[in-house]
Amino acid sequence: MTAPADLAPVGLATAGVRDIAGVQATARIVAEVDPRRGSTVLPVLAGEGPLAVRRTRGAGAEAQVTLVGAMSGPLGGDHLTVEAEARAGARLRIGSAAATIALPGQAGEPAHYAVRLTVEDGAELHWLPEQLISVHGSDLRVTTHAELAPHARLLLREEQVLGRSDEPPGRLTTRLTLRHAGRVLLDQELACGPGAPGGWDGPAVLGGHRAVGQLVAVRPEFADDPPKPRTLGEYAALTPLAGPAVLVTAVAPDALRLRRTLDEAVRLLR
Amino acid sequence: MSRAALLVLADGRFPAGGHAHSGGAEAAVAAGRVTDAASLADFCRGRLHTTGLTAAALAAAAALGVDPLELDAAADARTPSAALRTAARKLGRQLMRAARATWPSAELDALAAARPRGAHQPVVLGLTARAAALGPTDAAYCAAYETLSGPATATVRLLSLDPFDATAVLARLAPDVDRIADQATDAARRVLDHGPDALPAASAPLLEISAEAHGGWPVRLFAS
Amino acid sequence: MHLDHATTYPERHTHSADAQRPDGTRRALRIGLGGPVGSGKTATVAALCRALRDTVSLAVVTNDIYTREDAAFLLREAVLPPERITAVETGACPHTAIRDDISANLEAVEDLEDEVGPLDLILVESGGDNLTATFSKGLVDAQIFVIDVAGGDDIPRKGGPGVTTADLLVVNKTDLAPYVGSDLGRMARDAKEQRAELPVVFQSLRTDDGVGPVAEWVRARLRDWASA
Numbered sequence: 001m002t003a004p005a006d007l008a009p010v011g012l013a014t015a016g017v018r019d020i021a022g023v024q025a026t027a028r029i030v031a032e033v034d035p036r037r038g039s040t041v042l043p044v045l046a047g048e049g050p051l052a053v054r055r056t057r058g059a060g061a062e063a064q065v066t067l068v069g070a071m072s073g074p075l076g077g078d079h080l081t082v083e084a085e086a087r088a089g090a091r092l093r094i095g096s097a098a099a100t101i102a103l104p105g106q107a108g109e110p111a112h113y114a115v116r117l118t119v120e121d122g123a124e125l126h127w128l129p130e131q132l133i134s135v136h137g138s139d140l141r142v143t144t145h146a147e148l149a150p151h152a153r154l155l156l157r158e159e160q161v162l163g164r165s166d167e168p169p170g171r172l173t174t175r176l177t178l179r180h181a182g183r184v185l186l187d188q189e190l191a192c193g194p195g196a197p198g199g200w201d202g203p204a205v206l207g208g209h210r211a212v213g214q215l216v217a218v219r220p221e222f223a224d225d226p227p228k229p230r231t232l233g234e235y236a237a238l239t240p241l242a243g244p245a246v247l248v249t250a251v252a253p254d255a256l257r258l259r260r261t262l263d264e265a266v267r268l269l270r
Numbered sequence: 271m272s273r274a275a276l277l278v279l280a281d282g283r284f285p286a287g288g289h290a291h292s293g294g295a296e297a298a299v300a301a302g303r304v305t306d307a308a309s310l311a312d313f314c315r316g317r318l319h320t321t322g323l324t325a326a327a328l329a330a331a332a333a334l335g336v337d338p339l340e341l342d343a344a345a346d347a348r349t350p351s352a353a354l355r356t357a358a359r360k361l362g363r364q365l366m367r368a369a370r371a372t373w374p375s376a377e378l379d380a381l382a383a384a385r386p387r388g389a390h391q392p393v394v395l396g397l398t399a400r401a402a403a404l405g406p407t408d409a410a411y412c413a414a415y416e417t418l419s420g421p422a423t424a425t426v427r428l429l430s431l432d433p434f435d436a437t438a439v440l441a442r443l444a445p446d447v448d449r450i451a452d453q454a455t456d457a458a459r460r461v462l463d464h465g466p467d468a469l470p471a472a473s474a475p476l477l478e479i480s481a482e483a484h485g486g487w488p489v490r491l492f493a494s
Numbered sequence: 495m496h497l498d499h500a501t502t503y504p505e506r507h508t509h510s511a512d513a514q515r516p517d518g519t520r521r522a523l524r525i526g527l528g529g530p531v532g533s534g535k536t537a538t539v540a541a542l543c544r545a546l547r548d549t550v551s552l553a554v555v556t557n558d559i560y561t562r563e564d565a566a567f568l569l570r571e572a573v574l575p576p577e578r579i580t581a582v583e584t585g586a587c588p589h590t591a592i593r594d595d596i597s598a599n600l601e602a603v604e605d606l607e608d609e610v611g612p613l614d615l616i617l618v619e620s621g622g623d624n625l626t627a628t629f630s631k632g633l634v635d636a637q638i639f640v641i642d643v644a645g646g647d648d649i650p651r652k653g654g655p656g657v658t659t660a661d662l663l664v665v666n667k668t669d670l671a672p673y674v675g676s677d678l679g680r681m682a683r684d685a686k687e688q689r690a691e692l693p694v695v696f697q698s699l700r701t702d703d704g705v706g707p708v709a710e711w712v713r714a715r716l717r718d719w720a721s722a
Contacts, residue, residue, distance in 0.1 A: 175471065184347040187471040197323075197472070198446060199316025203303035204294065205474045212475055229352045229482045234301070237482035242346035242355065249350070249478050285595035290585035364597035427586045488562070493583035493598075 022077025022105060025049035029084040031063050031092035031123075039063075040090045051080055062091035067129060069098060074113055076105020076139060081114045086123035086152075096129040099161075099255075102170055104137035110171075115144040119152035131159040131211075131255050134193060138170030143177070150181040151220045154245075157262055159213035161255045162192060162206075169193040169210070178245070180218060185243040188214075209235070209251035211258035215265050218245040227269065236261045238268070275402040278372070279395075280412045282419055287364030291357060292424030292492035293317065293417065297480035299428045307435040310425050314418045314439060318446055320474035322417030324348050325392040326410040326454030327469045331461045332396025333409035338381045338389060344466035345390035351478040353485035355390075357494035363388030365395060375401035410454035414447045424492055513722070515607065522553075522613035523719040524603060525712060526592065526629035528656055529640035531622025534666040534699065536564045538640055539619050541705035542712060543573035550716065552615040553578040553606040555599060557588050564619060577610050588621025596633040603633075614716060625654030636715050638708070642666040647676035650684035658688045662695060662711050669698040 030044035040063040047053040050073045058064030067082065074080050086092040102111060113132075119125045127146075134140060148154055158176065162169030171193040178186040190212065192200045199205055206212060226240035236250035248265040252258035278284065295313065298304040304313050328345055332338050349355045366388065370378050378401055381389055388394075392413050399409035422436045453470070460468035484490065515521045527535050539554055546552055554574060556564040558581060565581035568574065580602045584591040591598055603616050618634055620627060629637045639660035641649050644667055650657055657663060663685055671678050678696060685694045695707045 177467075177471075178347075183343060184467065186350060187344070187347040187467075187469075188350065188473045189471040190473055190475070197319035199312055199314075199319055202312035202316040203298050203309055204313045204316035204477050205320060207303055207476050229485065231479070231483045231486070234483070235476075235479060237351070237479040239350055239352045239478070239482055241350055241352075247350045249475050251475050251479065283594065285597055287595060287597040289587055289590050289595055290583050290598060292585070360598075360601075363601060367597050367600060424585070490583075491586040493585065 022075060022079065022109070022111065023049050023073070024079045025051050026081040026083065027051035027053050027067065029053060029065050029082075029092070029094065030087065031085065031090040032087040033089040040092060050074070050078070051082065058093060062093055062124075064093045064095070067094065067096040069096075069100070072101065073103060074100070074111035074140060075103045076111050077107060077109045078105070078111045079114075080112070081116065083116045084125065084127070085118040086120060086125040088120040089122040090120075091124045093126040094128070099130045100132045102132065102134050102138040102140035102172065104135070104139070104170070108139075110139040110141050113140060113142045115142075117144070117146040117154070117156070119146065119148045119154055121149040121151040123149075124153035125155075127154070127156045129157070131161050131259075132172075133161045133164060134170040134172040136163055136167045136170055138172075140170065140172050142172070142174040144175070145177045146179070148178065148180045148185075148218055152180075152218065153220070154178075154216065154218040155266070156216040157213065159211065159255065159258055159262070160190075161258075162210045162212075165254075171195050176214065176216075178216065178218070180243050180245065183243075185218075185241055185245055186216065186247060206251060209253060211252045211255050213250050213252075213258045213262055215248040215262050216245060217269050220244055222246065232261055232264055232268075236265070238265060272403060275373075276404055276408045276412070279399060279402060279404070280415060282423065284368060286368045287361055288416065288420055289423075290492060291361065291420055291494045292428070293420035294477045294480060294484075294494070295421035295424040296428060296490060296492045297484040298476075299425065301480065303476070304425060305429070307431060307439055310422065310431065310436065311439045311442065314421055314443055315446060316474060317421065317477065318414060318417050318443065318450055320472040321477060322414050323450050323454055323470050323472045325417060326413040326450055327457040328390065328392040329396035329399065329409040329413035330406035330455045330458035331466070331469065332393045333399045333404065333406040334458050334462060335400065336458070336461050336466070338377070338393050338397055339384060340466050341393045341396075342385060342389045344469055345393055348469070348471045348473070349390070350473070351481045353481040353494065354478065357481075358390045358392075359385075359388035360493070361388075361391040362394040365391055365398065369394065369398035369401060373398060373401035377401065406458050407451055407455045410451040410458070411447065414450045414454065418443055418447070428491065519612070522603070522607055522611070522616045523636075523716055524616045524618055524634045525715065526618045526620065526634035526637040527640060528592065528620040528623070528627050528629060528637060528660070530624065530645055533622070533640045533642040533645060535619050535622070535640045536567055537699055538638075538664065538666065538697075538705060538708065539617055540568055540571050540573045541699050542617060542709055543568070545703075545705050545709040546615070546712065547574060550614045551612065552617065553580070553610060553613055555602045555606070555616060555618045556581045557584050557591050557599065557619060557621045558582075564621075578606065580606055584621055589623045589627035592618070592620045592629045592633060593627065594630075596630045599633050615712070625649070625652065625656050628655045628659065635719065636661040638662045638664055640664045640666055643668055643671045643676040643678065643681070644674045647678075647681050648684075650681050650688060653688045657685070660692070662693055662708065663689060664708055665694065665696045667698060668696045669700050
């Protein structure tokens with residue numbers, strides 16, 4: 001992985017020793033509006049252990065942060081957490097420098113990866129990390145929880161790839177929960193790979209596809225004028241949720257074709 | 271509790287509108303994903319362990335007396351597809367009509383008044399089980415079994431599948447239904463202490479995607 | 495069919511479904527139209543709409559084998575404003591939706607009353623089915639069974655619940671009788687034998703006011719409903 005030239009390390013890695021029990025590490029990002037200049041600043045930007053965070057060059061008044069994997073992982077036994085908060089009026093975009101790769105641990109216990117996003121009124125958060133790749137033999141539990149104020153905006157993308165090329169997948173469980181104005185707007189769980197409940201690769205669930213992804217857009221204006229449901233080819237659909245948000249769900253044979261579909265969805269939602 | 275009431279509620283001929291819905295089977299058949307008894311079994315197993323578990327837990331929680339409006343909101347959050355939310359509310363409304371005629375109850379009346387266009391079907395199903403003096407596990411069984419019987423019956427019509435083969439598929443999945451009903455009941459009991467967030471939220475991407483496509487077909491045999 | 499029951503079907507002039515709406519007002523009269531595929535149910539519904547729409551507030555529910563085909567025909571023909579036509583999907587079993595599990599149709603008639611009411615009349619058209627398909631008394635107050643001369647002049651003799659018990663039997667497409675060799679006199683005699691005093695109308699929609707006798711029968715049912 002080559003770091004872009006404008007990567008500047010911010011924050012301190014305080015953990016990082018990986019023993020057999022795995023690593024516990026949390027990255028924290030807080031974005032708020034600088035009242036003097038009107039642009040978004042980052043009063044908290046702290047990585048830890050395998051989770052390093054860099055401020056990268058953003059467009060206009062937004063702040064852009066890139067998650068940089070400082071170690072491989074998550075490995076079995078790891079507990080990684082990313083917490084990001086966009087305070088009132090802030091504009092924050094978070095991406096990652098490379099795919100996250102779930103690897104087996106030494107003792108066979110699962111790894112946990114938690115993402116907690118908070119978006120206050122008038123703020124906008126784009127959470128657009130690279131793919132999560134579930135390597136053969138790994139066992140990862142991912143939870144993504146977004147807490148949104150009534151006038152918050154969110155664009156969130158999650159992509160899971162089951163196995164590297166020509167490799168059977170590991171075990172992967174993901175749960176995506178969105179709370180908007182205090183009520184749950186979306187709660188979705190997907191389990192796949194060896195040991196997952198029956199039928200996960202069958203004609204109702206993944207049907208042999210090796211990449212699955214979601215794109216969520218939450219915008220206050222959708223409350224009055226939600227986009228109409230539509231398909232994007234045979235294996236993706238856009239649907240309004242029961243609130244000011246839409247969800248795009250897509251399956252694809254591989255990561256590249258999945259990304260193409262989700263990129264098309266982003267364009268549609270502009 | 272009357273066990274016979276469970277038979278009445280779980281009977282495929284219970285007049286609650288289910289016969290017009292294929293549970294996603296029509297779209298899966300058209301896409302060539304379900305072609306025979308083996309692929310029907312795989313389809314049913316996947317549906318049972320995803321949306322079937324979620325529906326069974328909602329039904330069990332309603333049967334336990336959890337606030338049906340909270341469960342209805344939880345069902346919305348667990349049904350991202352607009353087409354499937356519409357179908358679930360339509361079926362809920364139709365079941366409500368049959369339920370109030372068969373097991374009149376103030377709780378059913380209250381939910382019908384609060385959701386005149388229909389609450390999510392699994393919530394109505396659980397409340398119906400409660401009105402029939404059935405327990406949460408009974409409600410979970412009904413919801414889990416319906417997850418399978420709908421697609422199986424529809425596939426018999428869509429593919430002219432041998433009805434004996436389709437029924438054998440249902441019989442072979444019985445142990446899975448037992449497990450789902452137990453898991454769903456356990457989850458529903460957790461809701462009593464931890465609220466609806468304790469409900470499972472298992473989802474099936476292809477069911478959601480193809481439901482939106484099916485919703486736009488100009489000609490189809492089934493409503494969903 | 496049960497031959498030992500041929501002429502002893504129960505009286506149908508009853509209104510088992512609640513005649514009141516929840517707010518206490520009288521609901522619309524519901525008349526079902528059933529009959530085999532291609533006998534002219536949708537054409538009869540269209541003609542009835544044209545004949546009645548100026549004096550009667552009415553709406554239509556169709557039950558298609560495939561979705562919306564018949565509703566689409568009625569929309570194209572513009573016999574009623576679109577909001578007065580609703581299609582019910584039947585999952586490949588049209589007789590189930592009008593007889594064994596009427597919940598979707600009840601919902602459709604109630605929605606029409608809520609959304610475009612008050613209504614005097616709702617016509618519920620079944621999907622084309624076989625001779626045994628009849629409407630549940632929980633759904634309709636009266637039913638019309640539509641057969642046609644081209645389907646064979648032995649249909650009245652064969653009977654079946656539709657032919658023997660419908661409140662009105664319509665023998666359609668009489669203009670085709672000479673071409674298909676159907677004996678209208680024989681059909682009338684057989685129908686009389688099966689139906690005793692229940693009325694039969696022979697109809698051709700190709701003539702001016704061809705639907706007149708059926709429309710008059712519907713008006714009489716509306717008068718009965720209003721005075722009941």
